Amino acid sequence: MPRRRILDELRNPPPVVLPSLLLCDFGNLAAEVKAVEAAGARAFHLDVMDGNFVPNITYGMPIVEAVRRASDLPIDVHMMVSKPAAFVDEIIDAGADIVTIHAEATDDPRPILEQIRKRGALASLAINPPTPVEAIADALPLCDMVLCMSVMPGFGAQQFEAVALDKLRALRSLRSDLLLEIDGGVNASTIAQCTAAGAQMLVVGSAIFKKPAPYADSLAELTRLAASGTQ
Numbered sequence: 530m531p532r533r534r535i536l537d538e539l540r541n542p543p544p545v546v547l548p549s550l551l552l553c554d555f556g557n558l559a560a561e562v563k564a565v566e567a568a569g570a571r572a573f574h575l576d577v578m579d580g581n582f583v584p585n586i587t588y589g590m591p592i593v594e595a596v597r598r599a600s601d602l603p604i605d606v607h608m609m610v611s612k613p614a615a616f617v618d619e620i621i622d623a624g625a626d627i628v629t630i631h632a633e634a635t636d637d638p639r640p641i642l643e644q645i646r647k648r649g650a651l652a653s654l655a656i657n658p659p660t661p662v663e664a665i666a667d668a669l670p671l672c673d674m675v676l677c678m679s680v681m682p683g684f685g686a687q688q689f690e691a692v693a694l695d696k697l698r699a700l701r702s703l704r705s706d707l708l709l710e711i712d713g714g715v716n717a718s719t720i721a722q723c724t725a726a727g728a729q730m731l732v733v734g735s736a737i738f739k740k741p742a743p744y745a746d747s748l749a750e751l752t753r754l755a756a757s758g759t760q
């Protein structure tokens with residue numbers, strides 16, 4: 530999908546709940562993707578971890594390609610890798626529509642964000658809970674989206690860290706057009722606070738995949754709660 534159309538679609542209310550496939554059944558990946566799409570998902574979140582930037586290894590291009598084959602929905606790839614510049618092109622070739630790199634992984638994210646945009650994908654920058662918004666001020670003009678992590682990256686099913694909410698509020702006051710995403714510990718108890726603070730993109734892993742498919746009830750309930758935070 531073209532960059533502009535994805536941006537417009539994702540900015541449309543209600544807020545977007547993105548299933549994080551980290552905790553899905555990889556033995557039945559295509560079926561899981563289709564089940565989540567049938568449940569009403571508007572985009573997917575894929576967690577690429579390299580065992581170096583974070584203390585865990587997940588998957589790379591082949592899984593992004595497999596999700597691309599199973600669905601036409603936008604794919605948001607969260608790159609928890611030490612050398613994002615080396616893999617951005619391949620991730621986009623595999624089917625990523627949004628590429629999120631970590632501010633902590635590079636001295637200057639700007640050339641990588643430019644490269645992502647040049648390739649026609651949405652450029653996104655993530656910050657870990659201890660990283661302040663000021664650390665990415667120079668890169669903000671090149672960002673379509675900012676991801677505020679509400680856990681230290683590496684694993685699903687961790688406890689939500691509310692420090693991300695202050696950063697969402699600060700970013701929203703700086704730029705009204707920026708897509709804002711939050712990831713980590715987002716569930717029925719925390720999701721309304723996230724949208725109240727300005728997030729439109731809510732990544733949810735364990736709160737969807739801890740129950741077996743179909744996922745329609747949990748996705749609808751999370752979307753309802755997310756929308757209630759914007760009222």
Ligand SMILES: O=C(CO)[C@H](O)[C@H](O)COP(=O)(O)O
Pocket residue numbers: 549551574576607680681682683684685686687712713714715732733734735736
């Ligand atoms: O980036 C991530 C972990 O680093 C995942 O997207 C996130 O943790 C999703 O899982 P949960 O909703 O269970 O926290």
Ligand SMILES: [Fe+2]
Pocket residue numbers: 549574575576607712732
């Ligand atoms: Fe993630």
